[in-house]
Amino acid sequence: MASGGPEIEQLIQLLARLPGLGPRSARRAVLQLIKKKDQLMIPLSAALDRAVSAVKTCEICGNVDTVSPCTICADPRRAESGMLIVVEDVADLWALERAGVGAVRYHVLGGVLSPLDGVGPDDISIDDLLKRASEFKEIVLAINATVEGQTTAHYITDRLAGSGTKVTRLAHGVPVGGELDYLDEGTLSQALKARTEI
Amino acid sequence: MASGGPEIEQLIQLLARLPGLGPRSARRAVLQLIKKKDQLMIPLSAALDRAVSAVKTCEICGNVDTVSPCTICADPRRAESGMLIVVEDVADLWALERAGVGAVRYHVLGGVLSPLDGVGPDDISIDDLLKRASEFKEIVLAINATVEGQTTAHYITDRLAGSGTKVTRLAHGVPVGGELDYLDEGTLSQALKARTEI
Structure with a gap:
């Protein structure tokens, strides 16, 4: 009852x-x-x-704020770095901001390509990203390392090919403070491949 | 930021x-x-x-409802059993109602006696309980089995002594569906003492 x-x-x-x-x-x-x-x-x-x-959704980047364009898009200092970070979700944008990644701009896709779920390029904010791309020197794809995320990253890279904008992705590797013992094999082998000199 | x-x-x-x-x-x-x-x-x-x-607090039992007296106190069928269940908190009342314990009435103490935290008999709803007690045939103390809870139960039992109202407490024992292996010794020894014939 x-x-x-x-x-x-x-x-x-x-x-x-x-x-x-x-x-x-x-x-x-x-x-x-x-x-x-x-x-x-x-x-x-x-x-x-x-x-x-x-609460509004930013008309430029898709971030959530009380103004549109959002405070990040409206901040002129953030244009100087010429870096645009592409994320799947507003939560990822907030996580990067909390990590203090610096004066960058963002683009929220609002999802990843997933043919099985019927999510195609028109269902996420890829066209808007392509329109913005020319304003930036570098586009960092900070998309989750899932199958769908990697498919989306490849698709975006293909569409941006020839545009002259540099496209990068986040490094794979051992999390800071993480124990090797608990890491999956994929992460470990990527971390070994991408090893850096001390 | x-x-x-x-x-x-x-x-x-x-x-x-x-x-x-x-x-x-x-x-x-x-x-x-x-x-x-x-x-x-x-x-x-x-x-x-x-x-x-x-949202209101019921003036009779301390339950939380949108009317006062609450729907439980206002329901005449709940008087017939003559049983009053004393609980520490509204959450406990709701838990007993979900368990479907039947047509009973409740009294919410709003806490337990705790001299260390400065909670005395005047800080919880004990006087109101004593005033209500004569209306009931049986008072069930469904107070948590903590040290403070048991102290409170003893205090209430003492104050009700000689009133002619039967005072009982919930049975201790093995939880239904629980595994013996995971139970503490106190519960196990109580369950053995209170064993029943099959």
Whole structure:
């Protein structure tokens, strides 16, 4: 049976659809929200209201921001490096920004080519990328090292061939702080091939 | 640096304070919310707004509901069994309701006695419980089997002594579907002491 009335039950069901939360943890989260109504529930409700009306997708790069063009595309200092990093998802863009990769610009594909799932070149933001490409000296493909990701990287490289823009990809290798013992063979053999002199 | 403007950053920080979500999973949750704005973000914002104004604590039992007295206290069929189950927290009440323990009433203490943390009998809902006790034939103490929980159970039993109301506690034993190998010694020895004939 439902505990706590339809309003609470609906809140649990919606929260349970967030990644990382299931029905059980959503219920705990709702109880926490109710317990800390003034410190947590009311501010969260207000923050969500503001985000709903403020959040936009950048018309240039596909990043998520409260302005469009986004703060990254609007920053003139980021044009100087001439580097455009192509990512699959906004989450990857944020991860690179957290890593402090420097004054670069981004392009969010919004997915990878996947013929099995019916995702073709027109379904992700490849045409927009090709239109932007000439503005940059180097395009770094920071696409996940999955089969679909690598297919997408090859496709983009082919389409950019002859454009005069340098196309690179992220280095494969041993993660910093990682233990060799736990790494897969593919990563290890790539890391050995790409070894550098100390 | 902040990705996505102050509205998004604030939403991440608030979501990260929910149990089960950390900064990283809160960020993923926010990206999911933004991606599914119409199916998830707007409904969640509306559900939170409704819950903020609707959620009440029941004046009789301490349960959380949208009406006070709550649906459980207002249901006359639940008086017939004459059983009152005393729990520490609303989450415990919900867990018992999910288990379908039957037409019973509840009393939420809102905590347990803990002299070290400065929680005395006046800080949890014990006086209200003593006032309600005479209405019931049996009071089941479904309080967690921690040191504080057991202290609280003893205190309540002492205060109810001589009132004529039967006071019981939940059985200790092997969890249904549990493997003996993984159980602690305390549970195992209690389960052996309380063995039943087949």
